[in-house]
Amino acid sequence: MKKSKTKYPILGLLAEHPMSGYDIKKLIDVRFSFFWNESYGQIYPELKRLTESGEIELIEDAATPEGRGKTVYCITESGRDSLRDWLAQPCEKASVRLELLLKVYFAQNGNLSDILCQIALFREEQEQQLAMLNLFEKDLTPIRQYDNHEDILRVLSFGQKTYRAYLEWCDETIHYLESRQPS
Amino acid sequence: MKKSKTKYPILGLLAEHPMSGYDIKKLIDVRFSFFWNESYGQIYPELKRLTESGEIELIEDAATPEGRGKTVYCITESGRDSLRDWLAQPCEKASVRLELLLKVYFAQNGNLSDILCQIALFREEQEQQLAMLNLFEKDLTPIRQYDNHEDILRVLSFGQKTYRAYLEWCDETIHYLESRQPS
DNA sequence: TGTAGCATGTAACACGTTACATGATTAC
């Protein structure tokens, strides 16, 4: 059967520096959400499994100023091996799911104004996402503290390019549908 | 909880003309696969449910030259209503899942050559997908037999734009990583 | 004769989401 990939974003983030499950979830939300998602229901059990398998370890010194009430994990050598192995293996098939396109395809069965509304809504969402990426890029560019700085920019660039493509399509399609409106 | 959307591509396709579950699956594969997927395990049970709820009906005349061994369904007025209702409702959140970007983000933990290989593979896949869409567009353009002809072209255009964005990103990223190769 | 595709279906599975529960801390 298909294997869950939840462990890899966890290992990858812990390879940068130690953090808690909560931190991991937040980072995945802000950095990856346009191409990857994980929920607490996956992350916390996975942290337990990874600890048992020795790929990550619990950091015990809860005395640190940052560590109040937090369960902080760090990656082990075994975990870094897993990460390296994964990077060399083929990727799972890319998956995209866009209900909007289904609706555009079947638009003839409903009101034109409804579809136009849906596209406008979609457009707004994508514009906001793009704005967030642009902001993130701006914040990141001057900072050289991460050695994977350039790789992050590459990932950002992917998001920017696709969002721009989406927006272009929205504008074209809205314009096209509006020109058909009077019929 | 989240509702399955399987019924809508089925209703939409049956609104064009009657067909079997097998036909539906094939059409979803060739026309929608770049933004939507369904498996037999969803389609066949859903056809049964839709028949029970009266949104579709079985066509009985298996005597037609095309009907050997086929279970052909057609949409009912009630089914068309469901379709119309759905078109007016808000879309579910768009979802994208791209393991490749995760690997690019964490590329520092592995070999550069591995990542380059993965991107090259991804690029090839997207190029083939784009070629298929272009071919589909060519086949479709002269035909005016469908009244949703222009809507199909809009959906195709979405795929073409995003695939071109993907390819552009692949080329940029490969070029960038190769320039870093000697380090 | 056998393999490939057509065609319909189902059972098992696991993946991921949602909803809930709990308690601590921060801020107004």
Added chain:
DNA sequence: GTAATCATGTAACGTGTTACATGCTACA
């Protein structure tokens, strides 16, 4: 004081995939 956020977790659920079973047809 109370609302929001931090923080950890789990149970239940539904969706969608995979694997399997079956039989028929085309064709080489």
